[in-house]
Amino acid sequence: MNFSYEILNWYAENKRVLPWRSTRNPYNIWLSEVMLQQTRVAQGLPYYEKFIKEFPTVKDMASASEERVLKLWQGLGYYSRARNMHATAKMVVNEFNGSFPNTYEGLIKLKGVGDYTASAIASICFDQAEPVVDGNVYRVLARYYGIELPINSTAGIKHFKKLAREVMNTKEIRDYNQGIMEFGAIQCAPKKPYCLHCPISENCVALAQNRVHELPIKLKKLKVKKKNFNYLIFLDSKKHTILEQRTGKGIWQNLYQFPLFESESEANINQVSKRVSENYSNIKKYEISLFNEKPIIHKLSHQHLHTKFWIIEVERNLPKAVSWKSLEEYPVPVLIADFIRSF
DNA sequence: AACGCGGGGAT
């Protein structure tokens, strides 16, 4: 019994039932793959259902507004995925007559489709013999073959891709690719792998050397930056508030939020008052109160946002304001959505 | 080659 045969065998016995496993439609597969980039199946699944319901075909997605796509994506994170996905939907409709490319080379040209996603679509939809290498595959191969190259180094990436190609099953590439990923997610899990009843434990190098918990090797972790966020929640007598769209680079691009200023240290009410007077000179009379005494710490993978929400009640009606009720129509970061809900 | 980019679940 060789490696790929055991993977196929294990997959046939243990695979989960998932909606994208009962189709080879490139639109469905592409949608699921983009959603599952750096995202667990359990988290992505409800979004997949939501998107397929509102956008049954790539044409439906292409004709939607970016704002609507972002709204449906809200909470899933890595919002550039949604923007690139929408751009690709429009390109497929307008330039490819609604049909996705049917090769790795064609697919990888699409926005938001990299080596992994191109390989996944090419193999699952078109039976192309392209190996997928995601986080699960890195783990399974590193352990089974005892590879010590860091999975996030250039040499490591090349080596694992080459090894994955050597050991794949080209005849049943669809099931093999999904099988090795499923095996990594369920059986050869990061923290608690089930080595006791593993079908390939006999030849697993890491297990033989008692190094399962050490592999795969991953280079360093960057320090997370701390930032102080201050959101200004304006409220006038008609329960209108000011909402802004984030532009330029950085986090949450094109999503909406309340007026924001960052401070070097934790801000106090005097700084907020100064800020309002400077930037909103047309607002004369107002009253400031602090919504949360202790900053809310919103954790991203690379930043910790220490956030205060300042409530600013104004007497006269605000210019260019939106009603509080209409806030639910805008795509907003989870940090903002949580605040709106609790306020 | 290094970094930016979300949110959540498991340990």
Next chain:
DNA sequence: ATCCCAGCGTT
């Protein structure tokens, strides 16, 4: 608190 998830794009 730490890790890591069906990674990609930019610099």
